[in-house]
Amino acid sequence: MKTKFAIISILALAGIISFACSDDDENNYESKQSAATIRSLSETNRILQLDQDNVLQASNMNDYAQVPDGRVIVTYEDHGEIDTPFGNTCKWHSGKITKMEQIATFKPVEFGESVVSNDRIEVILNTPMTCVQDGYLTIAYEVGSGDKDIEHHFTLQKTEKALVFQLHHDNGGDISATKVKEGVVAFDLRDLIPANGEKHNIIIEYMGFESAKTISIYFDGKRYNAPALKVGHETPTECYMC
Numbered sequence: 363m364k365t366k367f368a369i370i371s372i373l374a375l376a377g378i379i380s381f382a383c384s385d386d387d388e389n390n391y392e393s394k395q396s397a398a399t400i401r402s403l404s405e406t407n408r409i410l411q412l413d414q415d416n417v418l419q420a421s422n423m424n425d426y427a428q429v430p431d432g433r434v435i436v437t438y439e440d441h442g443e444i445d446t447p448f449g450n451t452c453k454w455h456s457g458k459i460t461k462m463e464q465i466a467t468f469k470p471v472e473f474g475e476s477v478v479s480n481d482r483i484e485v486i487l488n489t490p491m492t493c494v495q496d497g498y499l500t501i502a503y504e505v506g507s508g509d510k511d512i513e514h515h516f517t518l519q520k521t522e523k524a525l526v527f528q529l530h531h532d533n534g535g536d537i538s539a540t541k542v543k544e545g546v547v548a549f550d551l552r553d554l555i556p557a558n559g560e561k562h563n564i565i566i567e568y569m570g571f572e573s574a575k576t577i578s579i580y581f582d583g584k585r586y587n588a589p590a591l592k593v594g595h596e597t598p599t600e601c602y603m604c
Contacts, residue, residue, distance in 0.1 A: 391439035399496040437461040467548040479532035494581035497552030508538035529568040
């Protein structure tokens, strides 16, 4: 079984699905970019979990109502910190989304399932795009590419050991020894990784440009299983427990 997706450039952000809104604003806010997780706290309240410690509550989130919950790359203006909901340990920010792209996200395949391709790939480690957050493994990568229009395919396969996976790459015949293109892909591991509040690491094995490689990505097991709760106050407050 092969998993298919269109390349999302980290630099150009020319990806699978792109949603952009551009309204002039009198304030010149700094533009920021982050991999994030869209979360629905209720039918009318959706937030962006930017990283371990920061949440964005965007004023124009309704403009992206067609984007499902899950992993995205978001470009946004940070308008500053706002009051944190009761019981929350994250810093909450108000802001405005200027661009959003879904990160192609897939389930891993089972151990023993036939995966025939093992073309070379490099996982980019010195970027916050490569992480385990909110139950998703997100990988930024480089692949050799002479034709940017040829689709590459990726598969994450379970092994006999828990939290150990093999990343397979099929270049679709797009080969170059001198040119590379970058992209981001995510895998939904919410059914596989612990949510017990302890530190864990995921092991990923893959064929690098020069040799076979094994890397570890650490994560905190309490991060992704945080409940969206209604806390009992005189006026119920929606709470996202970071």
